[in-house]
Amino acid sequence: MTGQNLVIRRAREDDLRNLVALFADDAVGGHGDTNDPEAFEDYLRAFHSIDTASHEQLFVAELQGEVVGTFQLTYYRTLAGRGAVNLRIEAVQTRSDRRGQGIGAKMITHALEEGRRHGCKAAxxxxxxxxxxxHRFYERLGFVxxxxxxxxxxK
Structure with a gap:
């Protein structure tokens, strides 16, 4: 398991190439992510949109100065549930050579703490x-x- 050196922080623009590499390395996701330099402007526009939105946050997990994981949070209010605010956790990725070291669990724990801090009813x-x-990983963490x-x- 990864020690106390893991830092979870808001993503910065200079993290973007590492984040794109994480998504492009994902064979299962099927999102069409790519390291092609021609696609970088698409990622840059998306990053700025997320970074400036009041209801979204993009995080990285950093170990010894290297980005080893990421996740995105969106806070949204519903009329159902008496106007509850909920947390959506998206784009959870751990670098393939770092899986099984506790990074994902720490990222999810951080995400849930952020949700609680924002008064969310559910994640x-x-x-x-x-x-x-x-799926087994999320169930171990208490998701149902x-x-x-x-x-x-x-499209």
Whole structure:
């Protein structure tokens, strides 16, 4: 397990190439992420949109100066639940050579602490059906499979 040297902090623009590499290395995600330099402007625009939004936060996990993980948080209010604020955890990635070292658990713990700090009623996340190891990981952390998720491409 990774020691106390893991730092979880807000992502900065200079982290972006490392974050893109994390997503491009994900064979299961199927999001079309790429290290192609021509795509970098798309990532840069997205980063600035997330970074300036009051209801979104992008984090990195850093170990000895290297980005080894990331996750994104979105806070949203619903009319159901008497106007509850909920937390959505997205884009959880640990660098492939660093999996199994406790980094993911620390990132999720940090995400849940942020949700509590923002007064969230519940935390939600989705995970690709093919990620059975990730499902066991989330269940070990206390998440419950309570809903079925659906997706429809709009382009």
């Amino acid at each position: 939600y996340l989705t995970s690709n059906n093919a990620r059975t190891d990730a 499979k309570s809903h079925a998720g659906f997706k429809m491409p709009l």
